Amino acid sequence: SQQGEEDPQALSIQEGENATMNCSYKTSINNLQWYRQNSGRGLVHLILIRSNEREKHSGRLRVTLDTSKKSSSLLITASRAADTASYFCATDRDSNYQLIWGAGTKLIIKP
Amino acid sequence: GAGVSQSPSNKVTEKGKDVELRCDPISGHTALYWYRQSLGQGLEFLIYFQGNSAPDKSGLPSDRFSAERTGGSVSTLTIQRTQQEDSAVYLCASSPFFEQETQYFGPGTRLLVL
Secondary structure (H helix, E strand, O other): OOOOEEEOOEEEEEOOOOEEEEEEOOOOOOEEEEEEEEOOOEEEEEEEEEOOOOEEEEOOEEEEEEOOOOEEEEEEOOOOHHHOEEEEEEEEEOOOOEEEEOOOEEEEEEO | OOOOEEEOOEEEEOOOOOEEEEEEOOOOOOEEEEEEEOOOOOEEEEEEEEOOEEEEOOOOOOOOEEEEEOOOOOEEEEEOOOOHHHOEEEEEEEEOHHHOOOOEEOOOEEEEEO
């Protein structure tokens, strides 16, 4: 069953603009992760945020988590053509490390 | 160091044939996962190994699917009597024992059943 749902399904912006993607989930979690998938590098882990954290930064990435609303957002600042990819959120289920994945947001950065 | 590798990268087979997909995890990673990804979709969990044992096989879609892991390293996912709906990208991931929240993925095997 699908736990996370990303929104929007697709996003197209100009290079240099900021991109925001959202993820909603259904059950309580221990942590939430964001991954990026493109044809060149496959599926790559970007950032993990734990349930007791509200915000986390990594380079141009900023992730927020609102456990009361069961939602997370991923902000990519100053986007580059290389950011073109699909972005997935993944949540754990209980403590057995099984990740539940959304269908992803397809991000296109126009030069 | 070397990442997760999978072989073959592409596989075309005829309906009814058996296929074997191989995953070589990162050396020393104790946890290994298999996922299936259909076109434009997220990942569907298939099976999880901790060492050689598979405590969670809940995602295997039918008894045509099986997986094994030997020596705590290489894993093989076998699909018997393939069906067209088995066409997908099969992804393998591994995690180290003390960082199991983060999964490191291989490039996947793209399976096409004709």
